[in-house]
Amino acid sequence: MTTAPSVTVLPGRGKASLRHRLAERGIDRSLALLAPGVLFMLLLFLYPFLYGLQLSFSPQHGGGALANYRTFFSDPYLRGSIGITLWLGIPAALFNVVVSVPIAYKMRGRFRGKRLLTTLLVVPITLGTVLTAEGLLEFLGQAGWLNKILVDLHLVSQPVRLVHNYWGVFFSLVITGFPFAFLLISSYLSGIDPSLERAAATLGAGWWHRFRHITLPLLSPGLAMTFCLSFVLAFSVFPSAQLVGDPSGATHVISIAAYHAAFEQYDYSMGSAISMIMAAIMLVIIGVVLFWRSRMYRGSTGGKG
Amino acid sequence: MAADALTGGHDQTGSRHRLIAKPGTWLVWGGVVLFFICLAGVIFSVAVDSFATRWFGSWWPQGLTTHWYSDAWSSFNLSQLMTVTGEVALVVVVVSVLIGVPASYVLARRQFPGKKLVMLLFLLPVLIPPITYGIPLATLLYKVHLAGRLSGVILANLVPSVPFVVLTMTPFIEQVDPKIEAAARMCGARTTSVFTRVLAPLLVPGVLAAGILVLVRTVGMFDLTFLTAGPSSQTLVVALYYSVFSAGIRAQQSIDSMAVIYTASMMVLLIIALRFVNPTQLVTRMKEEVAG
Structure with missing residues (x-):
């Protein structure tokens, strides 16, 4: 009696097994829902990327597979664009993150007008590059309101040059990047259980010790992520570097170099090579930050987030 | 409390x-x-x-006028720009929701081999700046003669939008209790009716939020549109950029009035968006995905 079922099951198992076993591993027809998305990303993201990679190794003017890369790294003007980009992107991203922390820290909890303040902070996202650039040119320019105020207060003897150089682009990166960093950090902070800090306060820790030994360690993974995303934003400064900066000199960033090669000199191969260098630098920096992050506390922050 | x-x-x-x-x-x-x-x-x-008639070096312009706005409307061919921008944004929203939501359903509910790889594929476009993958993408689109047309602009704008929908919708679907679907199936509902009559109504708020955010992002997306647009497929941002970059052709005030129109329309969109989405919460949800 006990052996009979197993005898009847065994032959059936051979037939139905492949579908069944695949389903047990999570492969069945419902995966078809994923297909359009994956196909789309392969076709329009991964394939162009690989196409660009391949194109970058077949230079238009000959000279071997690595000719484009050799040209890029031997030309000081092109090579220097890496330094210019990093010198703009890293300080701007750091500034946005570091300034957001105390403001987000003060804005925890509920108070009147918080929603209004959050909405106001989102406003710069709507400005768009062009209005920001125009506004900076007019507000910070030689005849702009800021210089007028500074001169009238006798803080400076003659108008300060703040646009068409490094600082113009830096300000534009802060205006567009700061609200983003602030929103990210305040959402990370709201995920940290406030009772942890209160426990430290009852043990006699001052605000600095509470911040330094409780909030900051719990927040630092979030800070690393925010820095990465702010840096991604700051790294592709193309429009503001063209409009408020000095695109052929002090703010000749790498994205301008790539665009110039691909769509002004029509050397698509060189343009792709510069894009690949850009992607590589980007991924190295994100990799370093994420590696540093992986060595920090990763557990629960005890809050709702 | x-x-x-x-x-x-x-x-x-x-x-x-x-x-x-x-x-x-x-x-x-x-x-x-x-x-x-x-x-x-x-x-x-x-x-x-x-609004200024003339404004050089003084605290306040010499006089105020509104004629720059009517000028901008005719000389920039603003109605055509608005139509193109609207078309691009709407098509991108609809297609990215249609592609993204089913994919995020699978990612939220199923475990399968290679899931991490698929997640990485959806994450990379968020972590790499658009201009980096935009240049090879535009090169390819020019090669197949799609760039310079509306379809090329739409395709390029879909590249960051589909992952965005997937990354925002996956946590949203995760929080819908799977027991509801199980109950529907037990009552004899087939897969199609589970989707259309049980899941779809529950997902409407999430889809709406993701859709509006994609709309705002697409209207404001400069890099990809700039790289792929031709003269007849420019959106408002790109046209604005060209008018500033080739400065001297148009009056400063005319460019400014167009920038104000652009920002005003973006603000209207964002205010609508904020009625449906809480920015700090959305970022948390998206961030967890990025972090995981």
């Missing part, structure tokens, strides 16, 4: 704490106020200039 108790606790810890904390508080709020003053300066410079 907890937050109220915390601020209450601050006050009760005595005068020593308040004395130390106070300069810091002033510094922080001072910084915020300074940021807003500069922001207001930037916005008002442009807004005032767009």
Whole structure:
């Protein structure tokens, strides 16, 4: 009696097994829902990327597979664009993150007008590059309101040059990047259980010790992520570097170099090579930050987030 | 509740704490106020200039007029720009929701081999700046003669939008209780009716939020549209950029009035978006995905 079922099951198992076993591993027809998305990303993201990679190794003017890369790294003007980009992107991203922390820290909890303040902070996202650039040119320019105020207060003897150089682009990166960093950090902070800090306060820790030994360690993974995303934003400064900066000199960033090669000199191969260098630098920096992050506390922050 | 108790606790810890904390508080709020003053300066410079007759080196323009707006409308061919922008944005929203939501359903509910790889594929476009993959993508689109047309602009804009929908919708679907679907199936519903009559109504708020955010992002997307647009497929941002970059052809005020129109329409979109989405919560949800 006990052996009979197993005898009847065994032959059936051979037939139905492949579908069944695949389903047990999570492969069945419902995966078809994923297909359009994956196909789309392969076709329009991964394939162009690989196409660009391949194109970058077949230079238009000959000279071997690595000719484009050799040209890029031997030309000081092109090579220097890496330094210019990093010198703009890293300080701007750091500034946005570091300034957001105390403001987000003060804005925890509920108070009147918080929603209004959050909405106001989102406003710069709507400005768009062009209005920001125009506004900076007019507000910070030689005849702009800021210089007028500074001169009238006798803080400076003659108008300060703040646009068409490094600082113009830096300000534009802060205006567009700061609200983003602030929103990210305040959402990370709201995920940290406030009772942890209160426990430290009852043990006699001052605000600095509470911040330094409780909030900051719990927040630092979030800070690393925010820095990465702010840096991604700051790294592709193309429009503001063209409009408020000095695109052929002090703010000749790498994205301008790539665009110039691909769509002004029509050397698509060189343009792709510069894009690949850009992607590589980007991924190295994100990799370093994420590696540093992986060595920090990763557990629960005890809050709702 | 907890937050109220915390601020209450601050006050009760005595005068020593308040004395130390106070300069810091002033510094922080001072910084915020300074940021807003500069922001207001930037916005008002442009807004005032767009109404100015002449404005050189003085505190206030010589006179005010609105004729730059009617000028901008005709000389920039604004109605055509608006139509193109609207078409691109709407098609991108619809297609990215249609592609993204089913994919995020699978990612939220199923475990399968290679899931991490698929997640990485959806994450990379968020982590790499658009201009980086935009240049090879535009090169390819020019090669197949799609760039310079509306379809090329739409395809390029879909590349960051589909992952965005997937990354925002996956956590949203995860929080829908799978028991509801199981119950529907037990009552005899087939897969199609589970989707259309059980899941779809539950997902409407999430889809709406993701859709509106994709709309805002697409209208504001400069890099990809700039790389792929031709003369007849420019969106508002790209046309604005060209008019500033080739400065001297148009009056400053004319450009400014168009920038004001652009920002005003973006603000309307964003205010609508904020009615459906809480920015800090959305970021948390998206961030967890990025972090995981």
